Amino acid sequence: KAGVTQTPRYLIKTRGQQVTLSCSPISGHRSVSWYQQTPGQGLQFLFEYFSETQRNKGNFPGRFSGRQFSNSRSEMNVSTLELGDSALYLCASSLSRGQVTQYFGPGKRLIVL
Amino acid sequence: ELKVEQNPLFLSMQEGKNYTIYCNYSTTSDRLYWYRQDPGKSLESLFVLLSNGAVKQEGRLMASLDTKARLSTLHITAAVHDLSATYFCAVTGNQFYFGTGTSLTVIP
Numbered sequence: 001k002a003g004v005t006q007t008p009r010y011l012i013k014t015r016g017q018q019v020t021l022s023c024s025p026i027s028g029h030r031s032v033s034w035y036q037q038t039p040g041q042g043l044q045f046l047f048e049y050f051s052e053t054q055r056n057k058g059n060f061p062g063r064f065s066g067r068q069f070s071n072s073r074s075e076m077n078v079s080t081l082e083l084g085d086s087a088l089y090l091c092a093s094s095l096s097r098g099q100v101t102q103y104f105g106p107g108k109r110l111i112v113l
Numbered sequence: 114e115l116k117v118e119q120n121p122l123f124l125s126m127q128e129g130k131n132y133t134i135y136c137n138y139s140t141t142s143d144r145l146y147w148y149r150q151d152p153g154k155s156l157e158s159l160f161v162l163l164s165n166g167a168v169k170q171e172g173r174l175m176a177s178l179d180t181k182a183r184l185s186t187l188h189i190t191a192a193v194h195d196l197s198a199t200y201f202c203a204v205t206g207n208q209f210y211f212g213t214g215t216s217l218t219v220i221p
Contacts, residue, residue: 033209043201043211056208059114090155102209104148104156 004093004105012111018079021108025072025093031055032074033102034066037088046089049074050097078110086112115140117204119212126192126219134187134215136202145185146203147176150214156201160187192219 005024013019025032034046045058049068066076072093078085088109092102116139126132136145147159160169162178162185169176173196175188185202197219202212 035209035211042213043203045208045210048208058208092156101158101161102146103158106155 004091004103006089006091006105006108008108009106010109010111012113013081014113015081015083017081018077019081019110020075020077021089021091021110023074023076023091023093023105025074025091026103029093029095029103030072031094031097032068032072033092033094034074034076035090035092036060037090037107038086043090046076048097055097081112083112086110115142115204115206115210117202117210117212119200119202119215121215122213124215124217126189126217128193128219128221129191131191132189134189134200134217136185136187136212138183138185138202138204138210140183140206141180142183142204142206144205145178146205146209147185147187148201148203150199150201152198159200189217192217194219194221 031050033048035043036046037043047054047066048056052068063079068074088107090107091105094102118137120135145162148156149159150156160176165180167178173190178185199214199216201214203209
């Protein structure tokens with residue numbers, strides 16, 4: 001069974017641009033969560049989607065948004081990029097909400113210049 | 114907001130030695146997770162602890178949970194180089210809250 005996939009692995013953008021990151025969950029998984037990982041702030045929860053609805057949102061500005069499609073694939077968008085948005089963005093999927101185990105994808109390294 | 118603290122942040126230990134990583138959290142949570150992250154890689158789930166007194170073991174790693182003390186420990190027995198990685202604990206409230214991580218280096 002294929003794992004959580006995030007492509008491409010690296011992305012370089014400049015300040016002010018916007019970026020869309022994509023995540024394909026494990027087949028059959030309906031819950032997708034996004035996380036930001038930086039050396040200074042560690043791992044921080046961005047949002048969780050289940051059945052195409054955002055169920056939880058972390059403490060991030062409105063520039064960060066996301067959505068989930070009917071096939072459970074998810075995208076997150078960051079508008080008006082700032083230097084501080086440079087991070088590893090991780091996507092995780094689970095069978096359903098509250099499912100004990102989340103499976104993480106390889107992550108996408110975003111570099112903002 | 115639920116806070117999760119790990120200590121130590123950095124740990125250098127010799128092969129064959131034992132050590133414990135501690136994870137404290139600030140408010141009641143119904144489950145606690147331990148993850149491993151290798152440099153440049155994603156997170157790998159190690160343990161899920163669901164109740165007070167829960168203990169789980171896999172190889173040289175053993176995790177335990179004391180919900181009354183809001184404390185989980187990850188005990189490493191007879192460390193080997195392959196265990197070098199960063200270890201995170203996480204608890205769930207309305208979302209996942211991750212600890213700061215413990216960077217473990219096992220030296221010969």
